[in-house]
Amino acid sequence: MLNMADGLARLGALAENPVVRTLATAFEEAGFDLAVVGGPVRDALLGRATHDLDFTTNASPDEILTIVTPISTAQWDIGRAFGTIGARVQREQVEITTYRADSYDGVTRKPTVEFGDTIDGDLVRRDFTVNSMALQVPSVKLIDPTGGVEDLIAGVLRTPADPRISFGDDPLRMLRAARFSAQLGFRVEEATAEAIAELRETLKIVSPERIQSELVRLMQTEDPVRGIRVLVDTGLIDEFLPEVTELRLEVDEHHHHKDVYEHSLTVLAQAIELEHSRHPGAAPDVPLRIAALLHDIGKPRT
Template sequence: MVPVPTPSTPPQIPREVLEDAVAHLAPVLPLLRELGERFSAKGHDLALVGGPVRDAFLGRESLDLDLTTSAGPEVTEEILAAWGDAHWDMGRDFGTIGARRGEHVVEVTTYRADEYDGTTRKPVVAFGDTLEGDLVRRDFTVNAMALRLPDLELVDPHGGLVDLAAYRLRTPSAPEVSFSDDPLRMMRAARFVAQLGLVPVPEVVTAMEQAATTLQIVSAERVRDELVKLLLAPDPVTGLRLLVDTGLAEQVLPELPALQLEIDEHHRHKDVYEHSLTVLEQAIDLETGPDGDVPAPDLVLRLAALLHDIGKPPTRRFETGGGVSFHHHDVVGAKLTAKRMRALRFDKDTTKAVARLVELHLRFHGYGDGQWTDSAVRRYVTDAGPLLTRLHRLTRADCTTRNQRKARRLSHAYDDLEVRIERLLEAEELGKVRPELDGHEIGEVLGIRPGPVLGRAYSYLLSVRLDEGPIGKEAAADRLRQWWAQQPEHEG
């Protein structure tokens, strides 16, 4: 039978709630209890803390096993070395030692009582002497719960379990103090809104509004990591709205609030901000599971959906008669996307993929009534390359019109385009499209060596291949000679 933490059970928490939580920890309880006994034998306390405890009460499995202890890092390392299959220094100066036993990894950190200097996010490290003192420095009450080991005594001095049951997001200390200590906690607030459906209390929202600019002292990499976690959450839109409403988005992703273009009676146009959030939601609905060709959640697709129209504010023009245009916002948006993602230190491949999708997101609208030639379809596929599946989903998600007739027409048109793409892919293997002469053969036909001229010749034959489909090596060689006759190098 799973042991139940009864010694200090808060009276307002039903026993069955605790039983269910502990039941979710059952696979790791023997390991945790043994580790707790080893620390206790050395005269030190040990507790499971934070996310794993919160997730147990939510009925969620947690891969993290974060523990906190009264022992210093040297003692912790000694205990873990004797207990685990392997151990390592994760940050001795911060009191954290890691260890692995079988398939389980634990991180054990000495009680902390850090102070921040207000100019950087790096704390002045100070070790604490009580579990309660450690819990009060944590970000939110739902993460400030602990289970003492080995007895599984619940320690919840700030009412985190009650807040969790009420879907309420509060800080253990005053929110303005908590966010001043660590501004990244404001990003975490938005993430927990998106991940767990928690609702921040008014004082938390107010503190976020007042401290938004302090996020500037946090490194771009840490901000990016929190943004990614938010975007990959089940409901990223609610988290993004909190970022925008509190002014945090101005520090993180200013292109998003910039989409809130004013709308007046003379220049009516679609609300680009609301449209973008809707496109994100619809793109998520089109994601496939882990067995699909693009596993969900799909960060590249979600970023492209969110950012696809950020080129509209700088390209907006009011036309005669009250219309509004956004000419070339796809190209401008792609450049802005790449710039912002580089500023957030995204890797090159992700940045390139998202920017390319933003650049291509309007391409389908040239399809019109399905009058594209096979050449145009080939170019669509070739330009999308490995992003074709994502481009399909982004394009479909980008239809947010309330005009059902127009929506059906666009859907049917894209259905038709996808059918044509599949036929051409099957017939011509467009995913592997190449000129019908390789570089060596081009050099032999023209009598030239590898270099820039041969590269231009290769590009020319690729365009012929895309425009006309397979024409055979002999015809390709003839076309190449005709092209060569018009080049200045040939005349020279």
């Protein structure tokens, strides 16, 4: 369970990170707000290792570039159209994005980019409440307009807005629900899961490359079985890998397992245990994990 006293202490430590402190000072001196946002805030509260640092600010992309250039060794503006400027600060790569208030056309995943003027407005447009928290720096103030802390404590994945609107805007978020469930060990809130089942066909507007990327990231987690169950239970996996669902129709001829689907998930879990025992500390073996999951997909058709 999340201990808030420990979590707040870890947020204080995050604010003291040399890269965070350097950027916070530069933006404050320039007269702009700055906040660490998303995954790093969530992971700090949970006591998990933080990796990529993402920031949000009321500065425009041009103003961001002006501020970070003197304190960074490299800058890139490939995401400028979406309000994002990247930089390398003290050998660490960071991304800083102007407050956003996107809208989607429902046909593609490409948003009509509109810059916002409040951090609360920026946070409520994100995928899940646990990713919709920000740490304002250098003041070390937690901003949580959507109840992310409560959902962290409960171990729940829930969208900040109505899930049908959120997933309708960006169907890739449905795949992220499965991935974050596997990564964090959280359950998907009932209304959110129902919306995935209802809107699963909208995944068609997402490119195969993005779907593949999310599937690989799911398989890299500590418990991909949990994420696979989310995909199968909601029917979302039928949009890109229906062979997994079809395994539920086949009973193991030796009657050692309830069905081939459960057997395949067991093999996947055992393959991960084998990884850890033979190669402790090594990167996840994604090809092995996919092979374990799919090793019996020929049975339904034979």
